[in-house]
Amino acid sequence: MSAATKTFTIEGRFNMHRGGHLISPQLAYETWGELNTDKSNAVLIFSGLSPSAHAASCSEDPSAGWWEDMIGSGLPIDTEKYFVICANSLGSCFGSAGPASINPETKEPYRLDFPVLTLDDIADSAHELVKHLGIAQLHTVIGCSMGGMSGLAYCVRHPVATRALISVSAATRSLPFAIAVRSLQREMIIRDPDWKEGNYTADKPPLAGQRLARKLGMITYRSAAEWDQRFGRERATDSDSPGNKFKIDFSVESYLQNHAEKFSGGFDANCYLYLSRASDLFDFAEHGGSLKAAFSRLKLERAMVIGVTTDILFPLHQQRELADGLASVCEDTQLVELDCIRGHDSFLVEMDAFRPVVCEFFGSC
């Protein structure tokens, strides 16, 4: 956890949506800026599957956050004007209760005893945090990727708790292509003998499976067009195992290997499995029985949907469906289709494209 991370405990029994409960679960979170006197300037950010609450640097922790170029003084989400909150998602492993945290009822890590996780649980736990901070209504909820779906869950379950929503590269639900990819990622981990039915030890996590899963992640987070430009058929200068006939030959293979090694050690495998499944399970239409019914529950004054042309996980047609639904109940809805080459990950790396859009929404520029 970052030195800037605060914690909040949801006291008592926290019932989970698909059954089971947690006792006094903790959420790790960070904040930037100051809450104004009428408490009307709070912005809640839901992250994608893998980040911590450290969305941006601050004096206690000057290391770059996962949305460093977006949040801060003079930046699109301007911390001179807004009080910004980002929690580590319930079920994750950076300070919030999840499969890797201690179950107070057994004094052991939950592991697979953690109840089935849904994005509704992530939304509700964040709502408890917002109430704890004394905020009755947020200025805006922003969610990226999985966090965009959590943001939708937040808005539909707590309709008056926010005035606006920004959905970034998300959708009303996952389609079978995305489900298939995530299912395969989970299977790679589960089939790693080191997974041990979830009972791996800290010094021997299922790293091989996690790395494979991360590589498949990268294949779907980026775009074929980006890699054509970036790698083409360039050969790698390094090789992981020179004696192996099926060693790394191409730069793109070396790139995936480096990314996978960097990521996998830092994320708990069971948490990954739970969050990945939660993304599959989310279906906005379940809030009321149909998409129409779900949208009709919203009480948004403003909405913005940002999507990317090369995103294969949450493709443009899903962004349009989401924007159409929001527009049907919220006149001030804007759809922004960005022609970025870096696929689903563009919101993390194509900041020159994303900054002006978010800037305009917040009137920061």
Place this chain on the structure above:
Amino acid sequence: MSAATKTFTIEGRFNMHRGGHLISPQLAYETWGELNTDKSNAVLIFSGLSPSAHAASCSEDPSAGWWEDMIGSGLPIDTEKYFVICANSLGSCFGSAGPASINPETKEPYRLDFPVLTLDDIADSAHELVKHLGIAQLHTVIGCSMGGMSGLAYCVRHPVATRALISVSAATRSLPFAIAVRSLQREMIIRDPDWKEGNYTADKPPLAGQRLARKLGMITYRSAAEWDQRFGRERATDSDSPGNKFKIDFSVESYLQNHAEKFSGGFDANCYLYLSRASDLFDFAEHGGSLKAAFSRLKLERAMVIGVTTDILFPLHQQRELADGLASVCEDTQLVELDCIRGHDSFLVEMDAFRPVVCEFFGSC
């Protein structure tokens, strides 16, 4: 091997393009129809990575072949008019020499002692077969997927050995997205403890890794749009392991599981690794130093490039590049872009779209 399969031995030392050699390698092949007296009606088919030589049924083997609806009496490749040849690719495991066959020098299976395989080797071995059948010049070479690249290798290495070429869902080379996918598929197999550095036994092949690889294959062979139509968020009625929290929930997961189980037992893992790598390594531009130089070596009278809008492995822009290159040296070049929903696999399953195109090429309808 099918009862219809014949074998041919390339006598003596067969040198491989990236070094090493084979001693008297065998090719398994099938033929349909009769060679005419001036030997001008022969059509050679190069298959994708996984099929055998059994492209169509015949009296000796009435079981359906992998291109059953395309080859036969009264079908687009009409066996009343043409003499059709299909070999099991060198390096494969259905009767041709490959990692799973016996090395005559050691009397043991080659396994990883098989030399690095390239599509040039596949093309050259098929050319030996064609010469053995007494054919100086083919009417047409047809190649599908990996076979399309083998077909290009055939035409550039033996320019007068065919009058025409049909490339189906192939390209001049693999781009980094396709290389990344195949690299990950290989890694899934190599990381399976049952692979044992290629020394697995017949009763314990690396099935778990092979199934994972096949699932990733299916994800890239089909299209997201097809799965939206076909599965949406439908739930599976079966489950592979009911006690498992991360069991199969969605129909698309069950579909992948069924496909993977059907495929993986039938294909040798080492052969798969060699053929997969050969697909990565192929680059038409290496025949002369540039694409332009490679195309200028061709002596085709007719060419046709067939591609599919939803193919993510060999996308349309690659079909166009190939057709442009062919057109620059062969006036009678046709590009056919088919708007099929089933992605790369369309040539195997969208026969109503493919049949008329091939029919027209051969004047069969």
